[in-house]
Structure formats: structure tokens, C-alpha cells
Amino acid sequence: xxNNWFDRWIFESYQPTxxxxxxxxxxASLLILFFLMPxxxxxxxxxxxxxxxxxxxxxxxxxxxxxxxxxxxxxIHVLLALSWICVxxxxxxxxxxxxxxxxxLILLGFIFSIGKVNHQMLIxxxxxxxxxxxxxGAYSFDAGLSGKKTKANGWTLTLLALFIGFxxxxxxxxxxxxxxxxxxxxxxxxxxxxxxxxxGRTELLSGYMVSMNIPLIWGILDWGTVFFETGFLIAVLRAxxxxxxxxxxxxxxxxxMLTLNxxxxxxxxxxxxxxxxxxxxxxxxxxVDLNEKPYTIPLVFGGALFCLFGIIKIIDKMYLxxxxxxxxxxxxxxxxGAVLIVLTLGLKKAIGLFSSVRTQSV
Amino acid sequence: MFNLSNKxxxxxxxxxxxxxxxxxxxxxxxxxxxxxxxxxxxxxxFKSVYVYGDSYQLNDFVLAVEINxxxxxxxxxxxxxxxxxxxxQLAGFVRTNLESAVDIRAFDSSTRKWFHERGNELLGxxxxxxxxxxxxxxxxxxDGRLKTDSVKVVKRVRIAEVAD
Numbered sequence: 001x002x003n004n005w006f007d008r009w010i011f012e013s014y015q016p017t018x019x020x021x022x023x024x025x026x027x028a029s030l031l032i033l034f035f036l037m038p039x040x041x042x043x044x045x046x047x048x049x050x051x052x053x054x055x056x057x058x059x060x061x062x063x064x065x066x067x068x069x070x071x072x073x074x075x076i077h078v079l080l081a082l083s084w085i086c087v088x089x090x091x092x093x094x095x096x097x098x099x100x101x102x103x104x105l106i107l108l109g110f111i112f113s114i115g116k117v118n119h120q121m122l123i124x125x126x127x128x129x130x131x132x133x134x135x136x137g138a139y140s141f142d143a144g145l146s147g148k149k150t151k152a153n154g155w156t157l158t159l160l161a162l163f164i165g166f167x168x169x170x171x172x173x174x175x176x177x178x179x180x181x182x183x184x185x186x187x188x189x190x191x192x193x194x195x196x197x198x199x200g201r202t203e204l205l206s207g208y209m210v211s212m213n214i215p216l217i218w219g220i221l222d223w224g225t226v227f228f229e230t231g232f233l234i235a236v237l238r239a240x241x242x243x244x245x246x247x248x249x250x251x252x253x254x255x256x257m258l259t260l261n262x263x264x265x266x267x268x269x270x271x272x273x274x275x276x277x278x279x280x281x282x283x284x285x286x287x288v289d290l291n292e293k294p295y296t297i298p299l300v301f302g303g304a305l306f307c308l309f310g311i312i313k314i315i316d317k318m319y320l321x322x323x324x325x326x327x328x329x330x331x332x333x334x335x336x337g338a339v340l341i342v343l344t345l346g347l348k349k350a351i352g353l354f355s356s357v358r359t360q361s362v
Numbered sequence: 363m364f365n366l367s368n369k370x371x372x373x374x375x376x377x378x379x380x381x382x383x384x385x386x387x388x389x390x391x392x393x394x395x396x397x398x399x400x401x402x403x404x405x406x407x408f409k410s411v412y413v414y415g416d417s418y419q420l421n422d423f424v425l426a427v428e429i430n431x432x433x434x435x436x437x438x439x440x441x442x443x444x445x446x447x448x449x450x451q452l453a454g455f456v457r458t459n460l461e462s463a464v465d466i467r468a469f470d471s472s473t474r475k476w477f478h479e480r481g482n483e484l485l486g487x488x489x490x491x492x493x494x495x496x497x498x499x500x501x502x503x504x505d506g507r508l509k510t511d512s513v514k515v516v517k518r519v520r521i522a523e524v525a526d
Contacts, residue, residue, distance in 0.1 A: 007368075007372070010372060010375055011368065039448070042446065042448070045446035045447075049476075050469075050472050050473035050476045051470070051472070051473075052459070052468075052469050052470060052472075052473040053455075053459060053473070055458050055459060056400075057400040058396055058399040059399045059401065061400065093363075094363050109400065109401070112400055112451075114447060114451055114455050115451075115455040115457070115458030115459050116450075116451040116452075116453070116454025116455050116458065117398050117400045118450055118451065119405045121401060121402070121403055121404075124401070125403075132365070134363065134365075136363070137363070150363060151365075153365070153366075155371050155375075158375075159374070159375065159378065162375075162378060162382075163378075163382075163403055166382045166386075166403060167403050167404060167405045168405060170386055170389075170404040170405055170407070171404075171405035171406060171408070173407070174407030174408075174409035175407060175408065177409060178407070178409025178410060185413060186413040187408075187409075187410070187412075189413045190410070190412030190418065190419075191408055191410075193412065193413070193418055193501070193508075194412060194420055194421075197420055197422075197499075198420055198421065198422055199449060199452070199453065200439070200449075201449075210508065211506070211507075213503055218413075229405075262450075326449055
């Protein structure tokens with residue numbers, strides 16, 4: 001593979017538009033502000049735990065010997081929220097994006113010092129990388145104040161894809177070593193039973209899956225998981241393949257939510273970066289007169305998302321539909337929504353392919 | 363806005379392509395010696411297999427709290443005992459903090475007091491000794507139904523005690 005290929009892969013795999021990136025910025029900020037901020041109610045509990053419970057993972061958190069006081073957690077939480085609000089409105093977007101990543105890193109560092117690391121690096125990585133994408137270059141205070149036109153940097157998406165692909169690989173590779181591909185060991189089934197009987201994750205389809213005893217299906221699930229997770233790293237080489245594997249990822253998380261009751265919503269803002277935001281912008285722009293009111297698009301788009309997320313959050317808080325907390329209503333609604341989006345995009349793609357084949361044959 | 367030049371971006375990609383496998387190797391080595399480092403660009407492996415043919419093996423953890431009056435035991439799952447901790451972190455928390463008898467013995471008096479207070483709160487009456495119990499449950503599928511055929515106590519460590 002020559003240097004040219006490497007250059008093309010970095011700089012030409014993704015060609016986002018500045019307006020498309022801006023819509024993604026609004027979407028990601030609102031999604032994180034509404035649903036993915038750390039639970040502030042937990043800070044007082046963390047701060048009041050005995051020092052013996054402070055067992056930081058190897059890394060920078062080892063420089064501390066106990067949980068900080070609650071006011072520290074709340075201060076960082078407020079700064080994190082302010083950073084994301086600045087990203088949302090596009091005010092000092094680059095600095096605010098980097099700040100959001102740093103504040104999240106600090107909060108999660110202490111939260112994970114209870115003795116268990118959750119794998120949420122993508123929510124830190126996303127603003128850090130997108131800070132250099134020019135996602136604040138349109139529909140933002142920055143764009144309004146500077147008046148300059150900026151260029152969208154597609155390489156940030158290539159780098160994000162590389163990180164996701166590699167991290168997926170690190171999930172798949174140990175499974176091969178652990179025996180997931182052996183014909184007589186059904187690892188997925190084992191994890192399901194563990195979640196069901198030991199951790200009390202008994203919602204949605206988990207009971208049905210526990211009673212299901214079809215070795216062929218369990219074997220396929222083991223092999224499918226390993227193929228998906230390790231294959232993601234190869235998919236990173238092409239934008240089309242990456243998008244396909246991101247779609248697989250959405251179905252993968254949807255199925256683990258239904259069966260294992262583990263909803264990994266925290267990855268979804270990063271997956272959403274690969275949606276065709278430029279086309280989404282074009283579709284919305286075709287409905288409004290941009291010359292008359294250029295800020296109609298972000299206001300309508302942001303306003304609609306704000307209302308939608310607000311409704312989901314209110315229902316979630318009121319426990320109207322799901323009395324149990326795992327998965328919560330917001331996780332159920334958003335991940336199901338992501339599946340619907342993927343199905344719609346897939347259907348559109350299939351119709352496009354079918355009509356182009358028909359045109360060629362005619 | 364600060365923009366990176368194409369040359370810098372290429373260097374960044376080369377750095378990341380070298381860094382990611384290296385950090386993965388470090389995560390593996392450090393993870394074997396102690397626990398998974400953080401921050402690291404990895405996802406969970408879930409490599410363990412608990413199902414062998416028709417036999418299933420599950421690890422069960424409970425906190426057994428002795429009631430002061432009659433010395434009867436009441437068991438609480440980690441989810442019940444450490445109700446503040448998110449479910450996604452509970453198994454890891456238990457593994458890190460309670461699985462080693464040496465670590466439990468090293469708990470200071472304020473930690474033992476915390477366990478006692480939590481025991482009192484959950485029982486609604488004074489708690490006596492509190493134990494961490496790790497059991498291994500073996501299950502088999504008979505006529506399509508899962509049945510527990512044996513339970514073995516792997517570990518039983520006293521966390522907090524009251525002098526007789």
C-alpha cells in the first residue's frame with residue numbers, strides 16, 4: 001500500500017459538509033446533555049464511601065487516595081454541562097469540545113475508581129476528535145462572529161472509525177482466545193444465564209432466551225459476535241464498509257439490550273457521526289428558504305430534537321412504561337429509534353440499488 | 363479555529379496506528395498482573411465461557427448478615443447491599459474489593475463500621491457478623507428446564523464482626 005493510498009484513506013474517505021457537521025454537532029450535544037451525562041445523584045454516595053472502596057485502576061487515578069468531596073464532583077459536572085452547551089450553540093466550539101472531553105475524563109476517572117472500569121472512552125474521544133472537524137463552522141456563534149468560511153475536515157471521521165474499529169477488535173480477539181469459536185461451548189448463552197440468574201437482568205426477551213435451547217442458534221450468535229467485532233477493524237479501510245459495520249453495531253446493541261438487558265447507549269453518539277448528515281441537511285434545506293432565514297434549519301432541527309428528547313426524558317423519569325431501570329425507557333426508545341433509522345436508510349439504499357440495476361438492464 | 367496541517371494529520375495517524383496496538387499490549391500485561399488500566403482504548407472482552415454442553419456454571423455472590431437477636435442469617439445480593447452502585451459496576455466492584463480475603467482483612471475500622479451501618483439499615487435491626495460469600499452454582503437442563511444440581515461455597519470471609 002503506497003503513500004497515495006494512505007493519503008486518500010485519511011483525507012478522502014469521508015467528505016462531510018460543514019452544514020452536515022453542524023447538524024451532527026447539535027444532535028450529539030443534545031443527546032449527551034439529555035441522556036449521557038454521569039448521574040449527578042451518585043456523586044454524594046461516591047464521596048461518602050469509605051476510603052477502602054477507592055480502588056483506582058492502574059493509571060492517573062492512582063495519584064489519589066480517596067474519593068474527592070461531593071462539591072468537586074458537582075463543580076466538574078457543571079463545567080461539563082456548560083462545555084456541551086457551548087458546543088451545542090457553537091460558542092468557542094473547539095475549546096469547548098476539548099474541555100468537554102477533559103471534564104468527562106475526570107468525572108469518569110473517579111466514578112471508575114470504585115473497582116470497575118466501564119468502557120466509555122468513545123464519549124470522551126468523540127468531542128476531542130470532532131473539535132478538529134470544524135463542526136462549529138456553521139450554524140454557530142463562532143461562524144456568525146468570524147464571518148469566515150471554514151473547511152470540513154473529513155479525516156477526523158477516518159480517525160474516529162479507526163478508534164472504533166480497533167476497540168471493537170479488542171472485544172473480539174479475547175473471545176477467540178477464550179474459546180468462543182469452539183463448537184461445544186456456548187459463550188453467549190453462558191453470559192445470558194449469568195446476567196439473568198446472578199445480576200437479575202430479567203427484562204424484555206431475556207426469559208424467552210433463557211428457555212431457548214437450540215445449540216445451532218447459540219453457536220451462530222457466538223460466531224457472529226466474533227466476526228462482527230474483529231471484522232470491524234478491516235471495515236475501517238473503507239467508508240462504505242465502516243458504515244455497514246456501524247449498522248451491524250446498532251443491531252448488535254439492540255439485540256444485547258433485548259436479551260442481556262445491557263444497553264450501551266454511550267457509543268451511539270460516535271456511531272451517529274457516520275450518518276449521512278450532508279444529505280439530511282439537504283433534505284431539510286429543500287423545505288426552507290435559506291436566503292430569507294438561514295438559521296431556520298438549526299432552530300427547527302435543534303428544537304425538534306429538544307422536544308423529542310425532552311418527552312423521552314420525562315417519560316423515563318416518570319417510569320410510565322418501564323417500571324424497572326434496566327434497560328431504562330430512554331435507552332429502549334433511543335436504541336430502538338436507531339434501529340428504525342438504520343432500517344430506513346438500508347431500505348432507501350436497497351431501493352436505489354434496485355432502480356439503478358433496472359435502469360442499466362433496460 | 364486551530365487547524366492541523368496535512369503533514370501533522372498524517373503524523374498523527376501514524377502515531378495512532380503504532381500507539382493502539384502498543385497500549386493494547388500494555389493493557390493485557392497490566393491487566394494480568396493487577397487490573398485493567400484506565401484510560402485505555404479497549405472494549406470489554408467477555409472471553410469467559412460458562413456453558414459446556416448441557417452443563418452451566420454460574421458464580422453467585424452474596425452478603426450474609428447475621429441478625430443480632432437470634433443469630434439467624436439473612437442474605438443480600440450485591441445489588442441490594444450496595445444499592446447506590448450502578449448495576450454495570452457491581453460485579454467488578456465485588457471482584458476488586460471483596461474477592462480477596464487479604465484485602466477484606468485490611469479494611470479499616472471506618473469501612474467495617476460502614477458495613478455494620480448498612481447491615482443495620484437493611485435489616486431494620488442491629489446486625490452482628492457480616493460475611494461475603496462466593497458460591498458456584500452448577501445447573502443442567504432437564505426436559506428443557508434449567509435446574510440447579512449443586513451449589514459449592516468457594517469463599518466465605520467475615521467482613522465485619524461483633525465481639526462475643
